[in-house]
Amino acid sequence: MKRITLLICLLLFTPVLRAAKQPNILFIFSDDHAYQAISAYSDGRLNKTPNIDRIANAGVRFDRCYVPNSICGPCRAAILTGKYSHKNGFLVNGNKFDGRQQTFPKLLQKVGYQTAVVGKWHLGEHMPPMGFDYAEVLIGQGPYYNPPMLKNGKRTKHIGYTTDIITDLALDWLKNKRAVDKPFMLMYQHKAPHRNWQPGPKHLNTYDDVTIPEPATLFDDYKGRGTPAKTQDMSIAKTMTLNDLKLVPPPRYFTPEQRNVWNAAYGPKNETFRKANLKGKELVRWKYQRYIKDYLRCIASVDDNVGRMLDYLKETGLTKNTVVIYCSDQGFYLGEHGWFDKRWIYEESLRTPFLVHWPSVTKPGTVNNDIVSPIDFASTFLEAAGAKVPNDIQGRSLV
Known part of the structure; x- marks a missing residue:
């Protein structure tokens, strides 16, 4: 170099x-x-x-x-x-x-x-x-x-x-x-x-009213590439946990006040998601939006x-x-x-x-x-x- x-x-x-x-x-x-x-x-x-x-x-x-x-x-x-x-x-x-x-x-x-x-x-x-x-x-x-x-x-x-x-x-x-x-x-x-x-308390609802652009390769088919790319264990579609997606209660070490603020932010959004009963690509799109918004919310605090x-x-x-x-x-x-x-x-x-x-x-x-x-x-x-x-x-x- x-x-x-x-x-x-x-x-x-x-x-x-x-x-x-x-x-x-x-x-x-x-x-x-x-x-x-x-x-x-x-x-x-x-x-x-x-x-x-x-x-x-x-x-x-x-x-x-x-x-x-x-x-x-x-x-x-x-x-x-x-x-x-x-x-x-x-x-x-x-x-x-x-x-x-x-x-x-x-x-x-x-x-x-x-x-x-x-x-x-x-x-x-x-x-x-x-x-x-x-x-x-x-x-x-x-x-x-x-x-x-x-x-x-x-x-x-x-x-x-x-x-x-x-x-x-x-x-x-x-x-x-x-x-x-x-x-x-x-x-x-x-x-x-x-x-x-x-995310921190200040940014729990940041980006709620926007749709973050999807990358062009969100639904990559991995054509022309080897088996590792197709079988990796870090896909939004298959690998993300309920904890990653905030579909489970917050951690036990939260204070009561932190828990209440968290639930007030995620509770209504999670209820809307469950009622939608999304499948296939629409489910992947929802997971992407939940992931990217939480990621960007953390960056907003930084x-x-x-x-x-x-x-x-x-x-x-x-x-x-x-x-x-x-x-x-x-x-x-x-x-x-x-x-x-x-x-x-x-x-x-x-x-x-x-x-x-x-x-x-x-x-x-x-x-x-x-x-x-x-x-x-x-x-x-x-x-x-x-x-x-x-x-x-x-x-x-x-x-």
Whole structure:
């Protein structure tokens, strides 16, 4: 892969600017957020994401960012280490990440950064996240409501919607817990919009009055392709569970108030569905609408909270010296080929959104078509911070 020379085509910064002050780094990470579901990429065909779009409008939108491994944990390990899965040892979800190895947060600490991770970790609970001055992370995948978390290795409990809680905790760290005389690197990582797509209270009825466009291949017949495509286990028609489709009661860990709000939203819609007695393609179309609307509702909450974070940076003047990145751990099928989920190396799964704003460095509204990967993030962050990039890191700096 050719080296991306952003010095020429994107960042256009000088060594003097780089050396003047180490930038803060805010890494905003979501889970399973398809590029198709960001309006900066899609012109709003499916949904509007005005706050995420703020990053693209002020900076660079990368259109060919491909993940090294289209599954949650392995991609996260690759980002931390700058190494492919066979090198960092984290091959599949359920492995235990070896936090003793070299990671870019540890290297940033050595050049004066204060580091924190808040939200989804998904690299095992066998040891606290290493390389961070502060860590409060979900246990495993974590639920959408009332998440138990691990704060520097100790269990905590929160009541509310997880996307909101992660933002509350990240903002609290920025406001009250960090050392203001040091540059920071904050990994602000959402669980949403991962399966099973449970929307927050604010957005339970968002999109009720619209029909989301169907992808052209929703009823793909897989002609000319091998048996795996025909026999996969991630089809909207056959694989989605009653839980995915919200046709069962909400989880027992909901509070009474959360349960009442949930039932008020889904009860009437589910009753209408049951009376319709849909069959065949009409049933698949209903499943697609239920799936895609819940997925987009989860993204609406992410976008709201990204807005909260960006507003705080602006209000406090931190925007001026903060590199803001938005990315996801992989893409996702939004009905293409009749599928949901990820894993398979089709464009929708392998390609992930990647947006960067570096004030006074990136040119607003830039679109870049070079092939890049999350494997490149570690060396990029290190070089931006003025740190030496170790020779064994496999990713290439985008700076």
